[in-house]
Amino acid sequence: MRELHKEEIILAVKEMCITINYQLSQDVLHAYQAACLKEESSLSREIMENLIKNADIARERDLPLCQDTGMVIVFVEIGQDLHIAGGDVTQAIQEGVRQGYREGYLRKSVVKDPLIRENTGDNTPAIIYYDIVPGEKLKIMLSAKGFGSENMSKTKMLKPSDGIRGVEDFVIESVIQAGPNPCPPIIVGVGIGGTLDKAAYLAKKALLRPIGKYNELQHIQEMEKRLLEKINNLGIGPQGLGGKTTAFGVQIEVFPTHIAGLPVAVNLNCHISRHTEKVL
Amino acid sequence: MNVYRREITTPLTEEKVKQLKAGDFVYITGTVYTARDAAHQRLIGAIQRGEELPFEPQNQIIYYTGPTPTRPGHVIGSAGPTSSYRMDEMTIPLLKLGLKGMIGKGVRSQAVIEGIKNYKAVYFAAIGGAGALISECIKQSETIAYMDLGTEAVRKLKIERLPVIVAIDCCGGSLYEKEIQYKCNEN
Numbered sequence: 120m121r122e123l124h125k126e127e128i129i130l131a132v133k134e135m136c137i138t139i140n141y142q143l144s145q146d147v148l149h150a151y152q153a154a155c156l157k158e159e160s161s162l163s164r165e166i167m168e169n170l171i172k173n174a175d176i177a178r179e180r181d182l183p184l185c186q187d188t189g190m191v192i193v194f195v196e197i198g199q200d201l202h203i204a205g206g207d208v209t210q211a212i213q214e215g216v217r218q219g220y221r222e223g224y225l226r227k228s229v230v231k232d233p234l235i236r237e238n239t240g241d242n243t244p245a246i247i248y249y250d251i252v253p254g255e256k257l258k259i260m261l262s263a264k265g266f267g268s269e270n271m272s273k274t275k276m277l278k279p280s281d282g283i284r285g286v287e288d289f290v291i292e293s294v295i296q297a298g299p300n301p302c303p304p305i306i307v308g309v310g311i312g313g314t315l316d317k318a319a320y321l322a323k324k325a326l327l328r329p330i331g332k333y334n335e336l337q338h339i340q341e342m343e344k345r346l347l348e349k350i351n352n353l354g355i356g357p358q359g360l361g362g363k364t365t366a367f368g369v370q371i372e373v374f375p376t377h378i379a380g381l382p383v384a385v386n387l388n389c390h391i392s393r394h395t396e397k398v399l
Numbered sequence: 400m401n402v403y404r405r406e407i408t409t410p411l412t413e414e415k416v417k418q419l420k421a422g423d424f425v426y427i428t429g430t431v432y433t434a435r436d437a438a439h440q441r442l443i444g445a446i447q448r449g450e451e452l453p454f455e456p457q458n459q460i461i462y463y464t465g466p467t468p469t470r471p472g473h474v475i476g477s478a479g480p481t482s483s484y485r486m487d488e489m490t491i492p493l494l495k496l497g498l499k500g501m502i503g504k505g506v507r508s509q510a511v512i513e514g515i516k517n518y519k520a521v522y523f524a525a526i527g528g529a530g531a532l533i534s535e536c537i538k539q540s541e542t543i544a545y546m547d548l549g550t551e552a553v554r555k556l557k558i559e560r561l562p563v564i565v566a567i568d569c570c571g572g573s574l575y576e577k578e579i580q581y582k583c584n585e586n
């Protein structure tokens with residue numbers, strides 16, 4: 120059985136938190152550049168150019184890309200033949216977040232009780248999902264979710280008869296209602312199937328996929344492309360001020376569901392789409 | 400669409416406000432005050448109790464932002480706009496006191512649009528997710544009230560050519576409305 124010390128997990132999580140907040144990932148940068156070429160109005164082009172400049176400044180001047188440095192979401196795949204030494208995995212991940220947000224001068228945006236609203240002071244807890252998989256590796260997929268986009272997300276329990284059309288209408292409706300608030304161009308994560316919670320989980324997980332990578336299922340991939348085209352025809356544009364690029368991608372994940380149901384969740388992500396992964 | 404570029408300086412007088420039209424690209428130089436959710440609740444509480452405010456809103460601009468912690472040697476951290484709609488219900492009392500400008504991101508309520516018209520004010524959209532770029536335009540930052548709110552405290556900022564777009568002008572003209580054809584021809 121392979122052994123992994125918890126300190127390695129702490130270090131990895133800390134570095135990932137800092138990196139995603141200071142460095143725009145390559146897939147997103149390419150999407151910015153493509154949008155710049157596609158935008159026709161000088162206002163929308165100007166916005167995209169400023170976003171590229173923002174990414175340069177963030178990297179060169181040690182400033183986070185955005186002041187909302189998000190709530191950390193972690194998807195962990197633990198190989199069943201791996202032994203974690205030195206302490207517990209959950210605490211190690213939380214410690215990594217704590218150190219990353221402190222040493223990276225990142226904003227602490229988490230409140231302890233949703234109603235009393237006292238800041239926890241260290242941006243923990245992160246939200247962690249575990250999956251046990253074969254093997255002896257530990258895979259960490261991490262994102263920092265801003266709430267401008269999170270607040271614009273939605274779920275709906277559709278009827279099986281609503282079908283593809285019903286799902287697509289709900290996705291489009293969610294994007295329209297969100298308008299400029301989630302900082303477009305956005306990434307649209309969609310979870311279809313499972314239960315209420317499973318659909319939401321899938322929608323969130325879908326956001327970790329690099330832009331431009333489609334679902335492998337043919338009918339889902341077609342839906343992703345169709346939806347992206349429809350969304351970009353809405354004219355919402357960069358920052359919701361009009362233009363051709365409303366979304367960089369639509370990323371759908373599906374799961375078996377009950378004969379009586381068709382749960383759908385739409386989780387939006389803003390243009391900085393902070394996501395990364397690491398295998399230990 | 401042809402973009403109008405303008406330079407404005409604070410204080411923001413009614414005369415300056417009247418020159419701005421939805422869609423203009425504006426660079427603001429001067430002083431602005433930061434306040435977001437928690438600070439607004441306190442400002443409104445103070446107004447209701449008839450107390451003095453940490454700054455005089457007359458002809459001033461409020462910027463909805465909660466910056467990241469300041470690194471040693473920096474003026475301020477990343478400081479882009481937060482969504483404005485959360486401040487909608489706390490906006491009118493400030494407009495009544497002469498507040499002339501707000502900087503944020505996203506749509507405003509009909510009540511706020513009416514308020515902007517009635518009190519001759521203007522709503523600017525800064526670029527959401529451009530906190531590093533905006534940080535570079537901030538030359539001085541001083542926390543002047545509600546220190547305990549941390550990132551949500553009220554700060555007085557000296558800014559130089561902070562880029563914004565006029566989203567709602569003093570006649571109620573809204574860039575979001577103009578571009579909102581998508582609401583009508585859904586699918």
Ligand code: SF4
Binds near residue numbers: 188
């Ligand atoms: S939605 Fe994203 S880009 Fe916009 S303010 Fe929030 S974290 Fe920043």
